[in-house]
Amino acid sequence: MSKSVARLKSMKKVADKVTHNSKLRTNIPAGMAAAGPPLGPMLGQRNINIAAFCKDFNERTATMKPGIPLPTRVKVNSDRSYELIIHQPPASYFLKQAAGISRGAMEPVRETSGKITYKHLYEIAKIKSKDPPLEWKPLKEICVMLIATARTCGIEIVKDLDPKEYGEFLQERKKVIEEQKKQLQEKREAKMLRTA
Known part of the structure; x- marks a missing residue:
């Protein structure tokens, strides 16, 4: 009996040390x-x-x-x-900033919301490598992760980027975004009419 009591007391000491x-x-x-x-x-x-x-x-x-x-x-x-x-801001924030856009694509597979170069990608990877979860990962792995994030945002990664052409692309993109916002607003209004 005394052995089991001593054992229980020692177990209680261990349980007291657990912090939640x-x-x-x-x-x-x-x-x-x-x-x-x-x-x-x-x-x-x-x-x-x-x-x-x-x-x-x-x-x-x-x-x-x-x-x-x-x-x-x-x-x-x-x-x-x-x-x-x-931590550092999310990867999607950096990617959108580098691409000069405020929002990603609604349908990333079908549309391109912006473009960045491999140099942009590398610089973002260097910044993200300072985050505690990523500090032990090689830059190559972080770049692969960033490429996947860029795809989900609809951002295309290119070797070179002509500023004039890209400026024209962003102007066209603004029109597409306005059209998408208009369609979303119409859908919301139609849904509200159905539920009213």
């Missing part, structure tokens, strides 16, 4: 962390001081252009302290 950390994964715009939804409730559920977190995040991202989406990882400790890890 809460993790939060979200995108927060640079310099724009605010106590309101959706960030405030996520932090509140994890017992983090919302005002202190927002101040900390905004100070750490003050040198960046406001509004850039930043993948953020927050590890919450049992004493309400936290570890804040801010």
